[in-house]
Each structure stands twice: as structure tokens, then as C-alpha cells.
Amino acid sequence: MFKRGPAVLLLSGVLFSASAVSAAADFPNRPVRIVVPQPAGGGVDIYTRMISQKLAETWGQQVIVDNRPGANGIIAMEQVIKAKPDGYTLIAAFTSVIPNEP
Numbered sequence: 001m002f003k004r005g006p007a008v009l010l011l012s013g014v015l016f017s018a019s020a021v022s023a024a025a026d027f028p029n030r031p032v033r034i035v036v037p038q039p040a041g042g043g044v045d046i047y048t049r050m051i052s053q054k055l056a057e058t059w060g061q062q063v064i065v066d067n068r069p070g071a072n073g074i075i076a077m078e079q080v081i082k083a084k085p086d087g088y089t090l091i092a093a094f095t096s097v098i099p100n101e102p
Helices: 006-024 043-059 071-082
Strands: 032-036 063-067 089-091
Touching: 032 043, 032 071, 043 063, 071 089
Parallel strands: 032 063, 032 089
Antiparallel strands: none
């Protein structure tokens, strides 16, 4: 159906991290936003929407998929980087979008 790749692994890692946070506290107590740096209808978007639906059912909280294509992923990454680091803004992206820092 869909080719699995780095994006699925990244999203799985992010969601696993969010699950660990939820075990530690009452997370989430407000909507969670997952930013996708590709347009709607692409592979990452479809996977993210499937996962976000299950997360919303599990958490009992709205999970919003926010497509922010453009600038080779920079627009989406800037939004996530500037967001409050509280676990309510996540990103689902190909590994080529994630900046490499030493």
C-alpha cells in the first residue's frame, strides 16, 4: 500500500516519546498538533492522519494535523522549533527535513 520509510520511523519515535510523557502526567489535557511539512495527500500526511485518529481515540483529546509545505520543510520546522516545548506540537517528517547538529 504505502512504502515505509524514515518518516514512519520518525513519527513512531515522536509518538513513543509522547506516550512516555503521557504516562508521567495528565497528558494531553488540550489538543495536540502534528505539523507535516508536505502537502495534504502525500505519504507522510496519510500516515500522520491515520495515527492521529488513533491517538485522538486513545487520549480522548483532539489531534490536529497541520500541513505546512514549502521551503523544503523549513516553514514547518520553524513552527515546531518556535513552539512551546511542552509536547503539544509535534512534527512528522522525512529525516531529510530534520536538521543535523553535532
